[in-house]
Amino acid sequence: MRTVTVVGASLAGLHAARGLRDQGYDGRLVIVGEERHRPYDRPPLSKAFLTGEDPTGDDLTAQGPTGEDPTGDGEPDGGLGPLALTDPEDEAELDAEWLLGVRADRLDPAAGAVGLADGRTLRTDGVVIATGAAPRTLRAVAPPGVHTLRTLDDARRLRAELRAGAGRVVVIGAGFIGAEVASSCAALGLDVTVVEAAPLPLVPQLGERMARACAALHAAHGVTLLCGTGVATLRGTDRVTGVELADGRVLPADVVVVGVGVRPVTGWLEGSGLALDDGVLCDEGCATALPSVVAVGDVARLALPGTGRTVRAEHWTSAAEQGAVAARNLLAGTTVQPFGALPYFWSDQYGARIQFAGRREPGDTVRIAEGDPEEDPGGGFLAVYERDAIPTAVLAVNRPKPFTRLRRELARAPRLAAR
Incomplete structure (x- = not known):
C-alpha cells in the first residue's frame, strides 16, 4: 500500500495510524477529521472539564491558541491543553497529512477513493473507518438551552451555560454520560433531575441488583432520579423552559442535557458495498468483507468468535486497543490477528x-x-x-x-x- 486514509481524527483513528507506523508502514498516511481539532480525550468532557476541578491539577478549561489553522479559514484552532492526545513530537513521528474540519461523504472501494464534502477526492489503497458515533436527539430542532455532549465544542457550550446562572438542569437519560453530567452539575451546586425511560438505568450492562446500587448514588448526592417515564416534549421557543414527561408532569429547566445514546456514523458508507447494521460489520479482527478496509472504535461491530453474535463497544479502552490489531490486518490483507481484549469500562460519578x-x-x-x-x-x-x-x-x-x-x-x- 502506498496510501492509507484514516477517516476519523479520533482516539481510535489515531491509534490505528500509530499502529500502521509501528508495524513498518512508511507510505503516505492521511487523517481526515470532521472536527477542526487534533485528536483529544473525550472522557473528561462530561466530568472535570465541566467542573474545572481536575484532580491532576491540569487546567482542562485552557483554550489558548496554538497558532494552527487546520481548516484554512483564518481562525486558529483552540489549544487542547491536557486533553490533547498528540504533541509536536508525536505528530512528527506519525508523519501524517491532516485534513481537519472536513467530512468524508462517500467511499468507493472499487475506485480506491474517499470523497470529501468539500468536493475533493482522495485516492487511497487502504481505508481505516474511525468515524465514531453521533448523539441521538429528541427533536430535529431544539430550543436554545438543550444540549448533547459528544465533542469538545459541545462541552464548551454546555459549560458556558452552566456557569452563566443556570439553576435547574434536567438530564434526559441515565446512562454513563447522563450520570456523569448529572454528577458534574451537582458538584456545581445546581438543582439536577435525571429522567430515565427504563424502570432502572444500566440494567443491560450491570444487571438489576447492581444497577440499583449504582443508581442509588444519585439520591445520595441530592439528585432526583425519575425512572419509568419518557419525555413527551421540550417546552420553550426562544429558550427551553421545561421538560414535559409522558405521564404529564412538567419539570422546569434552565438547561437540558440529552443523553439517550448514540448512533454510529455510517451514512457516508451507504452504497459502498460494506455491510452495515448499527455499525460497520467486521470479523473478529476489525476487518470488513473488503480486504482494503478495516473499522475501529465506536463505529465497528465485531464478530464474537464461537457465539454467532456481534458487538459494538462504545468504550475508551476498546477504541484505543483496536487500532494496532486493525492496522496489522489491513497491511496483511487478511485477518492474521483477532481482537481479543477483555471488555472494560469505567465511570466517575459523585x-x-x-x-x-x-x-x-x-x-x-x-x-x-x-x-x-x-x-x-x-x-x-x-x-x-x-x-x-x-x-x-x-x-x-x-x-x-x-x-x-x-x-x-x-x-x-x-x-x-x-x-
Whole structure:
C-alpha cells in the first residue's frame, strides 16, 4: 500500500495510524477529521472539564491558541491543553497529512477513493473507518438551552451555560454520560433531575441488583432520579423552559442535557458495498468483507468468535486497543490477528470510581466480595459475576486494587468470560 486514509481524527483513528507506523508502514498516511481539532480525550468532557476541578491539577478549561489553522479559514484552532492526545513530537513521528474540519461523504472501494464534502477526492489503497458515533436527539430542532455532549465544542457550550446562572438542569437519560453530567452539575451546586425511560438505568450492562446500587448514588448526592417515564416534549421557543414527561408532569429547566445514546456514523458508507447494521460489520479482527478496509472504535461491530453474535463497544479502552490489531490486518490483507481484549469500562460519578470488566450475560449470578452495595453503595464494593461458579465479569465501586487483580485473572482466561 502506498496510501492509507484514516477517516476519523479520533482516539481510535489515531491509534490505528500509530499502529500502521509501528508495524513498518512508511507510505503516505492521511487523517481526515470532521472536527477542526487534533485528536483529544473525550472522557473528561462530561466530568472535570465541566467542573474545572481536575484532580491532576491540569487546567482542562485552557483554550489558548496554538497558532494552527487546520481548516484554512483564518481562525486558529483552540489549544487542547491536557486533553490533547498528540504533541509536536508525536505528530512528527506519525508523519501524517491532516485534513481537519472536513467530512468524508462517500467511499468507493472499487475506485480506491474517499470523497470529501468539500468536493475533493482522495485516492487511497487502504481505508481505516474511525468515524465514531453521533448523539441521538429528541427533536430535529431544539430550543436554545438543550444540549448533547459528544465533542469538545459541545462541552464548551454546555459549560458556558452552566456557569452563566443556570439553576435547574434536567438530564434526559441515565446512562454513563447522563450520570456523569448529572454528577458534574451537582458538584456545581445546581438543582439536577435525571429522567430515565427504563424502570432502572444500566440494567443491560450491570444487571438489576447492581444497577440499583449504582443508581442509588444519585439520591445520595441530592439528585432526583425519575425512572419509568419518557419525555413527551421540550417546552420553550426562544429558550427551553421545561421538560414535559409522558405521564404529564412538567419539570422546569434552565438547561437540558440529552443523553439517550448514540448512533454510529455510517451514512457516508451507504452504497459502498460494506455491510452495515448499527455499525460497520467486521470479523473478529476489525476487518470488513473488503480486504482494503478495516473499522475501529465506536463505529465497528465485531464478530464474537464461537457465539454467532456481534458487538459494538462504545468504550475508551476498546477504541484505543483496536487500532494496532486493525492496522496489522489491513497491511496483511487478511485477518492474521483477532481482537481479543477483555471488555472494560469505567465511570466517575459523585466522587466514586465505577469499574467494570468482562462479559455479563442474563442469568449470571452476583457474589459480593467486598462492601455492602445495598447499605452503602458510595462507600465502595466489589461484585463478581459468575456462571456455573466461573467468574465472567467484575464490577467495583472505589475498589481499584482488588478490581485490577480480578480483571487480570479474567483476561488470562478469556474463554471463561466469553462463553
